[in-house]
Amino acid sequence: MSLFWAGILVDYWVGYKKIPRLEKIKPNIDNVTLDQTTISIILAAKDEEKDVERTVLSLLAQEHIHVEIIAVNDRSSDRTPDILHRLSLDHARVKYVNIPHLPEGWLGKNHALHQGVKHASGEYYLFTDADILFEKDALAKAYGYLVQERADHVTAAPDLRADSFWLRGLISFFLFGFGYLKRPWTANQTNHKGGMGIGAFNLIRKECYESIGGHEAIRFRPDDDLELGQRVKRHGFKQRLITALDHLSVEWYPSLPAALRGFEKNAFAGLNYSVPLALVAISGVLLSQVAPFVLLFISPFEIQIISGVNILLLFCLYALTIRSLTMYSIVYVLGLPLFALLFVYMLTRALILTWIRGGIDWRGSRYSLKELKKHFKDSEED
Incomplete structure (x- = not known):
């Protein structure tokens, strides 16, 4: 043993050294036409009245890059649709999409993101969650790195905030086990094996997304983010995994009971x-x-x-x-x-x-x- x-x-020591940290990445911004590229940010929100406005505002505050935000309300029963609709009226770059019903054969989040793509006009898509907070330079740096690496897909691990001792322990142990089960650093290897996708940040080239079948191909996968990344690798596209602990943050679960349910x-x-x-x-x-x-x-x-x-x-x-x-x-x-x-x-x-x-x-x-x-x-x- x-x-x-x-x-x-x-394996861990060598592998984790191959995962760049976004705060240490310095892409040559001069060679990246940030202002001429539109990134369509697509998020699905269900009963997210507590966090969704802060998330959208942090996305609107992204610097050095042009974004449009496709905010999809996925059958919420709280104030989420009202908040998203108001944001779309106040900000021209926010498009509001409402989904009242879930068709058979789909998981809710996957269907919402699939519908959001239909309203996107960008050359790149960023799939994210409705409770992620972005630093102002997060997207520009990640996109600059994607261009610099000539990658089709960049996924980023956020800081997983947690207030309780036991919740932090469960999250850290989950990540520990996930490491030797999935070996996430394989995402940065040039082969068709492995692959990684993280729901907080999946930045993908439009042509790549369409070639792997989009969310329709994973319409019934609860691990949609991970499967999206693995499909990128299986179809021969270039992928990069980074950590963004100083640029992205999320309260993954508010409590230990919520984590157990999640x-x-x-x-x-x-x-x-x-x-x-x-x-x-x-x-x-x-x-x-x-x-x-x-x-x-x-x-x-x-x-x-x-x-x-x-x-x-x-x-x-x-x-x-x-x-x-x-x-x-x-x-x-x-x-x-x-x-x-x-x-x-x-x-x-x-x-x-x-x-x-x-x-x-x-x-x-x-x-x-x-x-x-x-x-x-x-x-x-x-």
Whole structure:
């Protein structure tokens, strides 16, 4: 096990060094015709009255680049449509699109973004969420980097704000596990494998988006952002993943209970809707990331030494994840076994609820597991 974690640590160390930080990227703006390029920013909002106005205003404040904002109201029951409509009246660059009903065969967010594209006139699309805050130079720098790299798609990881200790722990542990499950740095390799897409920031060339089938090709994928990025790689386009912790921020979930509910839609999707794979994931976390801490106290001396080495390697991996993908204190590494148990609870809860319900509840609609599996298989084969 120690050799396994040592290999993963080397992979992490090399991999994370290949993910540029937006704050350190200095594209040659003089060679980028920012003022002649229109970027259509498309966001889908459902019951986002708390955050959507701040998000739209931060997008309108983007400097050195021309944007239009396609703000799609996805069947909201709060004040979201009123806010978006008012913003469209006050700002000529904001187009308001209202969706009162969800057609069969679509997930709500995917359908909303698909409809938003129909109103877009830009040469590039930026898909983002309705609760992201952008620094003024975020989009210009990211677009400049896309042009400089001759890329078709740039996706950026934001700062995931969280107020509670346990929520930060769950988020950081999720990112830790996501690292060795998906190896996000493969997005920056020149091949057709891997790929990455992050809902907070998916900047994509129009021709690329159309070639991979757009959101219609992933109309029933709850992991739409990730699948969009993976399709970019599978179809041979050039992709770049960056971190933008100083330029993009979002309160991913307001509380731990909200996070547990939110993970319900993605937990099974991330495991390919496979019960055996889910059981392997749960047992793997318990054996590899909880058991060493138990064995450290109850085992013979030789086993304690091995467990201590494994724990040290795990701490190094966790610290590398925290430093690379979050703004959290490195002290959170000390909570690793507790966060691992919390993650196991979250995953087990999500799987049981998905199985009992026969599907997932998302954005006010229920989708059957049978239908989700079918569309998952279809999109993977495409």
